[in-house]
Amino acid sequence: MFEPAGPQAHLILQLWHLIAWTCAGVFAAILLVLVAILLRTPRAPMPAAPDLSTTDKAEPGPRRSVATAVVASALLLLALVVASVFTDRAVARMSLVDAVNIELTGHQWWWSARYINGPVSDTFTTANEVHIPVGRPVIFTLKADDVIHSIWVPRLAGKKDLIPGRTASLQLRADEPGVYQGRCAEFCGLEHAFMGLQIVADPADRYEAWAAAQRRPASEPADAQALRGRELFLSQSCAMCHAVQGTTAGAQHGPDLTHVAGRRELAAGTLPNTRENLQAWIADPQKHKPGTNMPSTPLSQADLSALVTYLETLK
């Protein structure tokens, strides 16, 4: 949040600074006045009887200093409200010319992203790792599959909720290339903490190359080990929930695995995507992410190795 990488995060940071410094100033002023009053008040000696002389007098009306402070506070609060409204307007008025359209759906506990730009034949789906081009606005259409989620990528934009049965939208732009961490920001069940999202901002040419690669179906396995892995993928329980474009696996209940080997992380930011981690994850997902909807599949060591070899070819 303190290192904004886009125009909206920048505006939000400016507002944050304004509010934080104004409130800090007011707090300091109140403390100073309090200290001054304490110093100025005459101290009575300990054994003296309490001074009750003023108790039967009417309370004095508001003094000028109190009235001034009330008016000043009200004006400051009003100024913060106005600043907030103007920031919100500026955030909402970002130019959306030539925007990239992505439909982002929250699931327990992962994200699916469908790129819906251009003709329908250009549509493709990926999961948990969203690439965007630097300098071009992105319109996320937000949906939820099961419960309420919320997306927050602090270096790019504010939070927005994903609510089942409703469609929200979030616009943002990344002005510098980089990997921006996102999180689910609304408690959504047991593995809420392991519902990470990575937004990868690439320069235009690299983004286009990535998108073109994502549109291609999975490559044909080259060796016998990988072929055996594909056969296992399609004849065991994997194909019941996952999709690999170009094969008969087309279910949408788990992340699309067509290009899983090209991603940095597994299971929505739970594990780095390495061969050992992939193997350990498939062998017992409940050990790494207790409560996840992925069951552990009973496979022999040789079969598991073949399956992982196949998944590693899905670049």
Added chain:
Amino acid sequence: MRAAALLSVLAVATALAACEREARRFETTVPSPGASAPESPRVGALQPATPQQGGVKLSTVSQGPYEGNAFAVNQGKRLFRWYNCNGCHAMGGGSIGPALMDDQWKYGSSSSAIFASIMQGRPEGMPSFGGHITDDQAWQIVAYVRSMSGQLRKDVEPSRGDTLSGGEPEVARKPEKPRPADPPPQPPVGSR
């Protein structure tokens, strides 16, 4: 006095029993059947994705571990939709496939009979899911299917769904007494 003590003991016992109602275990509860389980032939001709060769292993236990666990029954309800059971059985009322919320059971209403129907498949369209879904998930679906006609305890049956659905929740339905299915109607004798 004595009655009050007895009542409070009863109340505490009931409350403690309720703790187990939604117990979640984060490991596979049912181990896959080993070599000891006999292999049964597949009965359904259909299989999801790429068909597996050979028969299926049925379970050695007669009842799944989930019929008293509300959480697992709800997981079964989710899987019923995920694995497209509702594609043929609708939300229990039946369409291409038979209804599951009534009292008629063509292939048996016991847990192990439903488990076998899911794993082996049945003639005329029920796919064989043996090897394609884990035993653990199959038992969750079995528990949910039994809840559809009120065969489980009231406190375990689902009281709501995650999707829009017009029907009454499982817990509000009248329990049905399972019986064998009616024979299919025969054409009248002598008709052309």
